[in-house]
Amino acid sequence: MSRDSRAISKLLRHTAGERGLTMSADGWALISDVLQTLALDRAALEKAVEENDKRRLQVDGERIRACQGHSLEGMPVTREALENSWERIYPVDLLWHGTNRAALAAIRREGLRAGRRTHVHLAPAKDSPVGRRSAVEVLLGVDSGNLEVFRAANGVLLTREVPPDAIVRADAVQWAHWSGG
Structure with missing residues (x-):
């Protein structure tokens, strides 16, 4: 950039x-x-x-x-x-959020929070370019069934927060398939 x-x-x-x-x-x-x-x-x-x-x-x-x-x-x-x-969407598949191992304990307790930003960013697939960062060590699978999910003009999926019980998977990142960006 x-x-x-x-x-x-x-x-x-x-x-x-x-x-x-x-x-x-x-x-x-x-x-x-x-x-x-x-x-x-x-x-x-x-x-x-x-x-x-x-x-x-x-x-x-x-x-x-x-x-x-x-x-x-x-x-x-x-x-x-x-x-x-933004466009309001109704995803049926898991959505994904990349994070690091150090954040997992807090995420298990509190879920995903936007912090100082307006929304939590999610991706539609594990191999999506959305949210790729070099510090990503774990991909969290999010069941979006009870979430309000929006799609911005650039394809990024957003929600205000993800409660802990909506996080249904945690997969280690395979660096050959998930390179920082």
Whole structure:
């Protein structure tokens, strides 16, 4: 991911409030305001959007937003507005969440919580590129039957939290099939 892509993602996901960027509750900001805030030109922004490896950025005319992954504190976005902008889905298969072994004890007690973010990220399949990180050691299988699940424009699946009893599998990661990214 390019430096510009990281800067745009960081602004739209985490620092818009502290930087004074006007943003709607569902995460949209005017491209002209983003360009001014980051001292970028339109060509650099368009290249950054196109080259973003996780397709985190969404453009609609003269607006731009991060598809998902927003911080709760200091950001003008709300969970409700984000959810209203995403597709509500009803998965029938297990969903997956990658984590490390050190987090398993807390997850068994508390489930998966969004922490300082608006939502927990899930993947539709074990080999999905969504959520791949080099620190992933365990894939948790999530029974989504009683969860509200949403799909952002870039395909990431999201829910507010996953209770412990919805986690029905824990599979060690096979590094040959799950490389960091």
